[in-house]
Amino acid sequence: xxxxxxxxxxxxxIAPLGLLFRRMESGRSVRRRLVAPRRSEPRRCAARAxxxxxxxxxSVTTMSSAEPTRRDFLYxxxxxAAAVGTGSVLxxxxxxxxxxxxxxxxxxxxEVDLAPIAEGQVIKVFWRGKPxxxxxxxxxxxxxxxxxxxxxxPDPAPDSARVKEGHEQWLVLIAICTHLGCIPLAHQGDxxxxxxxxxxxxYDTAGRIRRGPAPLNLxxxxxxxxxxxxxxxx
Amino acid sequence: MSGxxxxxxxxxxxxxxxxxxxxxxxxxxxxxxxxxxxxxNYWWTFGGILTFMLAAQIVxxxxxxxxxxxxxxxxxxxxxxxMRDVNYGWLLRYLHANGASMFFLAAYIHMFRSMYxxxxxxxxxxxxILGVILLLLMIMTGFMGYVLPWGQMSFWAATVITNLxxxxxxxxxxxxxxxxxxxxxxxxxxxxxYSLHYLLPFVIVGVVVLHVWAxxxxxxxxxxxxxxxxxxxxxxxxxxxxxxxxxxxxVFLLLFAxxxxxxxxxxxxxxxxxPANPAxxxxxxxxxxxxxxxxxxLRAIPSKLMGVLALGASIVIxxxxxxxxxxxxxxxxxxxxxxQFFWVFVVVCVGLGWLGSKPAEGAYVIFARIFTAYYFxxxxxxxxxxGRIETPKPLPRSISEDVLGPKRIIATLALAFTLAGFLGSSxxxxxxxxxxxxxxxxxxxxxxxxxxxxxxxxxxxxYREVCQxxxxxxxxxxxxxxxxxxxxxTPAQAAAVAAEYKVMDGPNDQGEMFERPARxxxxxxxxxxxxxxxxxxxxxxxxxxxxxxxxxxxERGFPWWVLDLFTQYQEHGPDYMAALLKGYxxxxxxxxxxxxxxxxxYFPGHTLAMPPPLTDxxxxxxxxxxxxxxxxxxxxxxxLMWAAEPHLENRKRIGLQVMVFLLVFAGLLYLxxxxxxxxxxxxxxxxxxxxxxxxxx
Numbered sequence: 001x002x003x004x005x006x007x008x009x010x011x012x013x014i015a016p017l018g019l020l021f022r023r024m025e026s027g028r029s030v031r032r033r034l035v036a037p038r039r040s041e042p043r044r045c046a047a048r049a050x051x052x053x054x055x056x057x058x059s060v061t062t063m064s065s066a067e068p069t070r071r072d073f074l075y076x077x078x079x080x081a082a083a084v085g086t087g088s089v090l091x092x093x094x095x096x097x098x099x100x101x102x103x104x105x106x107x108x109x110x111e112v113d114l115a116p117i118a119e120g121q122v123i124k125v126f127w128r129g130k131p132x133x134x135x136x137x138x139x140x141x142x143x144x145x146x147x148x149x150x151x152x153x154p155d156p157a158p159d160s161a162r163v164k165e166g167h168e169q170w171l172v173l174i175a176i177c178t179h180l181g182c183i184p185l186a187h188q189g190d191x192x193x194x195x196x197x198x199x200x201x202x203y204d205t206a207g208r209i210r211r212g213p214a215p216l217n218l219x220x221x222x223x224x225x226x227x228x229x230x231x232x233x234x
Numbered sequence: 235m236s237g238x239x240x241x242x243x244x245x246x247x248x249x250x251x252x253x254x255x256x257x258x259x260x261x262x263x264x265x266x267x268x269x270x271x272x273x274x275n276y277w278w279t280f281g282g283i284l285t286f287m288l289a290a291q292i293v294x295x296x297x298x299x300x301x302x303x304x305x306x307x308x309x310x311x312x313x314x315x316x317m318r319d320v321n322y323g324w325l326l327r328y329l330h331a332n333g334a335s336m337f338f339l340a341a342y343i344h345m346f347r348s349m350y351x352x353x354x355x356x357x358x359x360x361x362x363i364l365g366v367i368l369l370l371l372m373i374m375t376g377f378m379g380y381v382l383p384w385g386q387m388s389f390w391a392a393t394v395i396t397n398l399x400x401x402x403x404x405x406x407x408x409x410x411x412x413x414x415x416x417x418x419x420x421x422x423x424x425x426x427x428y429s430l431h432y433l434l435p436f437v438i439v440g441v442v443v444l445h446v447w448a449x450x451x452x453x454x455x456x457x458x459x460x461x462x463x464x465x466x467x468x469x470x471x472x473x474x475x476x477x478x479x480x481x482x483x484x485v486f487l488l489l490f491a492x493x494x495x496x497x498x499x500x501x502x503x504x505x506x507x508x509p510a511n512p513a514x515x516x517x518x519x520x521x522x523x524x525x526x527x528x529x530x531x532l533r534a535i536p537s538k539l540m541g542v543l544a545l546g547a548s549i550v551i552x553x554x555x556x557x558x559x560x561x562x563x564x565x566x567x568x569x570x571x572x573x574q575f576f577w578v579f580v581v582v583c584v585g586l587g588w589l590g591s592k593p594a595e596g597a598y599v600i601f602a603r604i605f606t607a608y609y610f611x612x613x614x615x616x617x618x619x620x621g622r623i624e625t626p627k628p629l630p631r632s633i634s635e636d637v638l639g640p641k642r643i644i645a646t647l648a649l650a651f652t653l654a655g656f657l658g659s660s661x662x663x664x665x666x667x668x669x670x671x672x673x674x675x676x677x678x679x680x681x682x683x684x685x686x687x688x689x690x691x692x693x694x695x696x697y698r699e700v701c702q703x704x705x706x707x708x709x710x711x712x713x714x715x716x717x718x719x720x721x722x723x724t725p726a727q728a729a730a731v732a733a734e735y736k737v738m739d740g741p742n743d744q745g746e747m748f749e750r751p752a753r754x755x756x757x758x759x760x761x762x763x764x765x766x767x768x769x770x771x772x773x774x775x776x777x778x779x780x781x782x783x784x785x786x787x788x789e790r791g792f793p794w795w796v797l798d799l800f801t802q803y804q805e806h807g808p809d810y811m812a813a814l815l816k817g818y819x820x821x822x823x824x825x826x827x828x829x830x831x832x833x834x835x836y837f838p839g840h841t842l843a844m845p846p847p848l849t850d851x852x853x854x855x856x857x858x859x860x861x862x863x864x865x866x867x868x869x870x871x872x873x874l875m876w877a878a879e880p881h882l883e884n885r886k887r888i889g890l891q892v893m894v895f896l897l898v899f900a901g902l903l904y905l906x907x908x909x910x911x912x913x914x915x916x917x918x919x920x921x922x923x924x925x926x927x928x929x930x931x
Contacts, residue, residue, distance in 0.1 A: 071909060078902040085899060092322035096297055101319040105713050105755035116743075 109234030111226065114170065122186040124175060127233045131183055132221055133194075133207075134231075135171040141205035142168055144192060154209050155217045162206040162217075167225055172233070173207040174221050179214035194218065240267055264450055269468035270475045271456035272914060273637045277347040278454065280340050282479035283486050287337040288442065292435050294330040295379075302382065304428035306421045309384035310509040314709050314781065317881075324881045325888070328498040334376050335501045336490045338524035341369060349555075350576055352564030353455040359556040361448040364441055366553045371438045373525065373549075378431040380522060384424065385506035390519050392419045392427070398532075401542040418512065458636045459564025460629055467633035469914055477907045484900040491896055495889025496681060496802045499784060504807070507785035507878075508777075517838070518593060526590030527583050531609065533594045534602035544606065551613050558613050560621025568627040572620050579612045670788055671813030671836055674868065676805050678875060681890060684883050685876050688857055690721035693873020696853050696866055701779060704772055704844075706760035709780035710877050713754035719883035720876060729754050773830055774843040783807035783871070783878035788836075807878070808871040810836065815867035818846040 099107075107128040114134065117123055122135045137145075145159040163171055175183050175194075182198035189195030190211070191204035201212030208217040223233040241262035243249040252259055301320050303312035316323035345365070348354055354362035381392045396413045400406040415422030453461070462468045469475070493500060501523060505516045521529050531548050535541035551558075566573040586605050592598040630636040677686040694715070697707065712732035715723045723731070732752040737759050740747035752759070760778070762768040768775045777785075787806030790798060797803075817836035827833050831841040848866045855861045876882070 074902070074905055074909060078899075078906045081895075081899045081902050085895060088895075092325055093293065093297055095321040096323065096326060097300065098321055100301075100315075100321060100323070101713075101717075102315065102711070102755070103319075105711065108753060108755055 107234070109232050111230060111232045113230055115229040119169070125233070127221060130221075131175040132233060133171070133173045133175040133186065133218075135173070135186065135205075135207075137169050137171055137205060141192060145204060145206035145208075148204065148206075148208075155215070157206075157208060157217055159206045162208070162220065164225060167228075170231070171205070171207060172221060172223050172231065174219040176219070177201055177214055178209065178216040178218065179212070184218070264446075264471075265476075266470065266472040268450060268471040269462070269465070270454055270471050271462050271633055272467060272469045272474075273456050273458065273633050274454065274475070274478070275457055276478070276482050277343065277351075278456075279479045279482040280344040280347065281449075282475075283340045283483050284337070284344060285442065286483055287333060287340055288435070288438060291330065291333050291337060292439070294326050294333060295432070295435065297326050298330055299432060302428075304382070304425050306384060306424055306510070309382060309424060311709065313383045317879075318709065318714070324879075324885060325494070328494045328885075330379075332490065332493040332498060332501065334379065335493070335522070335524065336486070337372065338376065340486070341372060342524070345369070345552075346580060348455075349579075350566045350573075351455055351457055352459050352559070352561075352566070354556045355459075355559065355564050356556065357452045358448075358455065361445065361452060362556055363553050364445040364448060366549070368438060368441050368445060369552070370549060371434055371441065373528075375431060375434040375438065376522065376524070378427040378434070381424065381427045382431060383506060384510045386508040386510055386514075386516050387503050387506040387519065389419060389510035389512065390515055391521060392423060394519065396423075398542045398545070401539045403539070455564060456633060457565060457567065458630055458633055459568070460633065463632050473910050474914065477903065477910050481900065481903040481907045484896060484903050488893065488896045488900060491889065491892045495885055495892060497799060497804055498885070499804065500799060504785055504787040507781045520591055523587065523591075526588075527586035528590075530586040530590035530602045531606045533590070534599065534606040544610075548606075548609060551610070555613065555617075559617045561624060561626070562621070563626040563629070568629055569620070569624055570627065571624040572617075575612065575616055575620065578608075582608050582612070669835055670790075671809045673803075674805070674809055674812055676808060676872065676875075678872070678882055679805050680802055681886060683886055685719065685721075685872065687722040688859070689869050689872045690876050691723075692853075692855055692857070692859060692865075693869040693871070693876075694721055695855075696848070696870045697779070697873060699853050700847050701870065702758075702761060704761055704768075704776040706762075706776075706778040707758040707780050707877060708760050708778055709757065710880075711755060711757050712752060714880055716754070717880065720880060721873075725754065732756060735759055772843070776844070779874055779877065781878045783811065783875040785878075786810050805875070808875045811874060812867040812871040814842075815846075815848050815870070816863060818842075 110125070110127050112125055112134060114136070117134060117136045119136050120138045120141075122133055125132050125134065142159070145162070148159075150156045150158050159168075173194075177184050177196040177198065179196065179199055179201050182196050184194035184196040184201070184203060186194055189202040191202055193205045193207060193210075194203040195201075196203075196212070196214065199213050201214035202210050203214075203218055204210050206217075207220075209215070221233050223231050225231050241252075241259040243252045243258070248258065251257075298316060301312065301316045301323065303309060313327065316327050318324075320326070348362065348365070377391065377395055381388045396410055396419065399409045399413065402409060411417070413423070414420065415426060456462075503520065503522075505519075508516075520526070528545055528548055532541045532545040535544050561569060561572065563569055566576055582605050586602070586609065589598055589602040589605065594602075677684060677689070697705075712728050712735075713725075714728075715721055715731060716725045716728035732754050735752040735756075735758070736749040737752045737756050738747055739750050742748055761776075762771060765775050784807055788810050790803075790806070813836045814834060817834045819833055819835055821827055821833040821840075825833070825840070827841045831843050832845055833840055834842045848863055848870070850863050851861045852863075852866060853861060855865075859865055879885075
């Protein structure tokens with residue numbers, strides 16, 4: 001049986017590729033240029049001593065002065081190629097978790113017919129997997145929304161910025177509480193608007209945050225009116 | 235693994251950690267300063283390659299599991315979803331499927347190397363037995379993974395292999411029912427195979443840890459088979475073994491990438507692109523190439539129980555190899571007789587693989603029996619006797635002495651060629667009973683292949699005007715028509731095409747399903763609601779054409795299939811389809827075809843339910859291309875190739891980049907390896923004419 005201990009003592013102290021750079025060179029000034037100085041100065045000296053000891057003679061240091069540069073370049077090029085290769089392989093593994101082509105295609109705009117929605121009624125439709133409130137507001141609700149002092153709101157926005165001009169009775173919101181993603185309940189809470197049962201956030205009749213932990217107003221999805229009674233969301 | 239570490243923590247934190255969990259020291263002693271014999275040849279790099287392949291299979295497998303659906307109704311389509319829609323899904327799946335083949339290839343090389351150099355002998359018996367257990371686990375894992383795509387070969391492999399257990403007397407049937415979780419292979423079977431296919435690789439990891447542990451206790455064998463006697467016989471694992479492993483791994487990756495990017499279905503079977511059908515068994519079922527030798531042994535025995543036992547014994551007997559081989563000399567280099575018998579054994583294994591791919595009839599069965607008998611004879615008679623009658627050649631005094639002797643390249647090359655032959659010759663190749671289709675020139679063939687946009691558009695026109703009356707294209711979406719690498723329509727054109735189709739949607743507010751115009755995100759609708767309706771209407775079920783170009787092919791026969799690997803011939807499907815569409819003839823004298831069917835010289839069995847669909851001038855071309863039958867058949871075949879492999883152009887483009895990168899990388903690693911090993915192979919003392927035995931490495 002071989003005795004591992006003895007072999008190990010003489011074996012160079014080398015960690016994988018990164019350390020190869022520092023171990024194998026012997027031209028001092030050259031390596032300064034190519035590799036950042038190491039923190040462990042004493043060890044480097046030890047490695048050099050080991051190497052000189054191994055080669056035994058001065059002949060090593062009298063090798064052509066171009067030699068260390070070529071070596072360093074080779075090791076750096078190999079290490080760089082390995083890094084590029086690893087990165088290129090890693091990317092597909094990461095990209096595969098992004099939405100796939102069918103999911104993206106299924107996220108196309110949807111059209112919603114508003115005609116069946118009675119005044120005072122809120123319906124919920126789905127677009128890109130998200131619930132969307134379509135709220136046919138009453139005159140009273142619109143007036144309430146307009147009467148608020150905008151400057152006093154946590155996330156100031158006038159009612160006109162929450163609806164489309166000429167279609168003030170239609171409030172279209174992404175029905176996701178801006179706190180932690182629960183779906184608020186319509187026509188509930190102190191502001192006649194939306195109330196999130198999870199953590200008590202309250203929104204008014206324009207979907208603006210009024211009280212509770214949510215930081216922002218309910219978000220508006222991109223949508224447009226195709227006619228007075230039809231919208232396209234997305 | 236530990237015990238001789240020289241690791242000195244460099245800073246306070248590492249010292250703190252090392253006193254509590256000496257993991258860095260363990261890695262350092264096991265994979266940095268660990269002494270390896272200095273004379274290891276490249277056959278010793280396959281352990282590292284196998285570790286890499288195991289990791290690669292686990293990573294790609296975990297990723298695929300994020301998109302796969304283990305249900306009989308969705309499994310096949312979810313695999314196609316991965317191939318078509320998931321970002322880089324085609325790459326991940328081809329890596330995983332071909333990775334299994336590469337894994338087995340490396341494992342077999344690793345095993346033959348152990349056999350040649352006697353690496354299983356005292357004190358490495360446990361190391362070897364752990365290896366046999368790993369092979370067994372790999373076989374089980376690979377088999378269950380093959381079932382998951384739920385194609386025809388998947389389903390029938392599951393049926394045949396589980397039925398092996400029915401050979402067990404008395405309890406056999408109960409065991410098979412238990413394995414299935416039902417009265418036949420079905421959804422419960424698929425679900426449990428998926429679960430186990432995910433579990434077993436981690437069991438393999440565990441056994442690999444034991445395998446490496448055992449290796450580091452007893453040390454590596456080497457080509458001389460004699461143990462290192464002093465430190466001058468060994469070099470440190472890092473950088474010397476590491477860089478050598480890395481170099482050969484990069485060469486191995488070149489082979490891997492060749493399969494993945496250029497011939498990804500070369501090692502597979504086209505029938506597995508046909509969805510599982512419990513009512514029809516494929517005419518010639520074969521396992522994946524890496525199981526063929528065992529499959530041949532199974533079929534060689536005319537008794538069911540004995541066949542299954544022989545199959546099991548052919549693997550189990552490997553575990554007894556350390557005791558069956560009675561010679562005290564390890565390496566075949568010094569065993570002139572064993573060396574010859576080793577090569578005979580390799581040929582027999584390759585031969586069994588070839589026979590396993592052949593139909594079980596006639597002379598094939600006789601040869602399979604002879605080879606099976608020899609397989610067992612090798613272990614049970616030849617090896618025990620050789621150790622007694624053979625006179626070994628004198629062994630070198632030490633590894634260092636041997637290293638400085640002449641190189642042995644011939645055996646290395648011989649083994650390489652034999653294994654290449656083993657890989658190749660084991661591929662399915664049935665006797666050609668049908669005339670082979672003509673090999674046509676396709677714009678998408680070869681490493682730089684690209685689809686001809688005009689041809690795809692003409693082919694799509696043919697599909698719409700002729701094929702779609704009976705054939706679905708249900709895995710293809712309208713949006714695909716506008717995607718890069720396809721027929722090159724604009725999104726608006728694709729949407730306009732979609733709007734011409736009606737798809738079922740709903741339920742609406744009244745709870746009714748309703749028809750609406752299709753959108754780009756929708757799939758092409760099937761022309762029939764279900765198979766029963768199709769049978770009632772057409773007297774047959776017209777196959778869906780989405781993957782037909784990969785689900786059809788023809789046998790190339792020896793030696794063409796070998797050349798196909800190098801010429802990247804992958805167009806069996808389009809060639810077959812183009813030939814079939816032109817292959818209608820009057821039946822030859824004495825042959826009658828049943829009413830309602832048609833004679834076609836390229837169709838297996840020659841009677842085809844589909845009437846000749848295309849004739850000269852059947853479809854009007856607007857781009858000035860002559861509307862001949864010849865042109866029609868080529869155009870539709872090209873279109874269907876795109877439908878089956880929509881990312882083909884991207885695959886070949888990325889493939890070229892990968893091949894160039896790997897060539898450069900392998901070159902760099904080779905040079906680095908040469909530099910690093912320079913002082914080992916040509917010590918300064920030797921260069922100055924001093925006594926090489928005085929050299930300290």
